[in-house]
Amino acid sequence: MERNTRQRSAIRDAIAQAQRPLLPQEVLEAARTEVPGLGIATVYRNLKALVEEGELQAVNLPGENPRFEVVGHRHHHHFQCRQCQRVFDVHACPGDLGRLAPQGFTVEDHDLTLYGRCSECSSGAPPHGSSHTHS
Amino acid sequence: MERNTRQRSAIRDAIAQAQRPLLPQEVLEAARTEVPGLGIATVYRNLKALVEEGELQAVNLPGENPRFEVVGHRHHHHFQCRQCQRVFDVHACPGDLGRLAPQGFTVEDHDLTLYGRCSECSSGAPPHGSSHTHS
DNA sequence: TTGTATGCAAAGCGTTTGCAGTGAT
DNA sequence: ATCACTGCAAACGCTTTGCATACAA
Numbered sequence: 083m084e085r086n087t088r089q090r091s092a093i094r095d096a097i098a099q100a101q102r103p104l105l106p107q108e109v110l111e112a113a114r115t116e117v118p119g120l121g122i123a124t125v126y127r128n129l130k131a132l133v134e135e136g137e138l139q140a141v142n143l144p145g146e147n148p149r150f151e152v153v154g155h156r157h158h159h160h161f162q163c164r165q166c167q168r169v170f171d172v173h174a175c176p177g178d179l180g181r182l183a184p185q186g187f188t189v190e191d192h193d194l195t196l197y198g199r200c201s202e203c204s205s206g207a208p209p210h211g212s213s214h215t216h217s
Numbered sequence: 218m219e220r221n222t223r224q225r226s227a228i229r230d231a232i233a234q235a236q237r238p239l240l241p242q243e244v245l246e247a248a249r250t251e252v253p254g255l256g257i258a259t260v261y262r263n264l265k266a267l268v269e270e271g272e273l274q275a276v277n278l279p280g281e282n283p284r285f286e287v288v289g290h291r292h293h294h295h296f297q298c299r300q301c302q303r304v305f306d307v308h309a310c311p312g313d314l315g316r317l318a319p320q321g322f323t324v325e326d327h328d329l330t331l332y333g334r335c336s337e338c339s340s341g342a343p344p345h346g347s348s349h350t351h352s
Numbered sequence: 353t354t355g356t357a358t359g360c361a362a363a364g365c366g367t368t369t370g371c372a373g374t375g376a377t
Numbered sequence: 378a379t380c381a382c383t384g385c386a387a388a389c390g391c392t393t394t395g396c397a398t399a400c401a402a
Contacts, residue, residue: 086376121368122367128382148280161319174318187334191332199322282392
């Protein structure tokens, strides 16, 4: 049976309050404000459990480590800002893409990622989340 | 100055002859038919060098390790077969996707991955490349 | 001969797992 | 009092790097 620990609550809250998919490391940092001694292994274990329970879903972008967000958002896509590297949900979809595949191929699903500048980075606002910038 | 080694030729040939993007491990296996003692580190070093030279490009699919293919194909996308896990090029594109992003966001580029069955796996043909199937 | 490229092994990085101790029920 | 959960550290898979040797030029 599942138990309600402070750690699990902190992890769940961290993701629920973020308005975007978070990396495990970001979840750790956010959840540690509530549970200072929290370990990264606990974050991974809970992320996995919460995904299996259907509460969270993994967000995989090309060439990126998996991020996690709450389920509920129906079919949607993602946008990654090339300046701050953050990922945002896009609640729009180009629609039927089956016609794009070669003859004989059957298309069942698709993933779409948009790249560019988020609204904050588009305006002259100071760069956000520079700590997660790639080297 | 760059040197022409047997290893580099074997790696280049392996990728050129494949009709799809290859994983480093697949490149190693293919190139070893020509250079048996080839090491994986040499594969990685050459892949990186060939990408920097502009001869190869990395193909990153969501949740997958990077694959490599020859450059030349202009803007295109990819299709991954859910049965054999192989990746194929798709020389079609849904076109302008800038309208999908939220207000204030600027779209500069996009990545699209289609999922389904490749032609071989759609027909009753024997499963291909089972050695690369995920556990 | 010179210095880049190679093979091996060790190190990195993100993620998973074993284990003894902790704490929710 | 159970037994799932936690933190730590070791283990993993993929990729990179240090180093002495091999070989293209």
